[in-house]
Amino acid sequence: MKPANNAPVYIGAYKELTEIARKHGYAMAVHGSVARDLDLICIPWIDDADDPQAVVDEITSRFAIKETDKPPRVREHGRIVYTLLVSFGDCFIDLSFTPRAAR
Template identity: 35%
Template sequence: MSVESAAPKKQRLACQSYALVYATILPGLQQIAREHGYALAVHGSMATDFDLIACPWTDGATDAETMIEAIRERVVAHFPVGYQLSGELVPNPQPKPHGRLGWAFHFDFTHPLHTSNGRSAPYLDISVMPRLNPHPPRKETTPCPGN
């Protein structure tokens, strides 16, 4: 096998290792989302970025910014120096279709392992569905005759 034919496979395998990182932090992020009244799910391949979607799940769901900040703090706390989330590379949040707001947080992988391989660092891409107004109070109904 030539060096040229091996290179794409090596690159592909290196990118797939990000999925392992993402999978290890997912349960903690889901716990945070649940504590803030949201359901958090993966949507995407996890090959390069970590696409998540958060949906308000309870009537007491916090605002999206509060939940996102708690998630950001958790991820930063779990990565040693050189593996912290870097500053925002794009303005956050970004408006998305159907009222979603999206946040992108890029990992600052300054460790030589990540800067010498010529690929971009992984990042979290979290879309949050908007909270809706609480359901209006139900009208009192009159009992049906015969009940």
């Protein structure tokens, strides 16, 4: 039998996190196994999607979740990654944003 992991915590939070992302103009998808951490990617879905920090700020103000990286990391293809710590246990969310188009 495999050891228990945090997948139920992550899956339980996904719906509300997705609603926050949509409110700010992003589509959100799960990326990865959801075993060690929750890897989420946000894709701008409307022309005037908000700044990624607005999404992170709403998440951290509504839930017992806080930012661990300031400033966020910039990864391949300009993807911006925030690592968020869920207030209990070893639960982490890697929240990535693909770049918004220049206006």
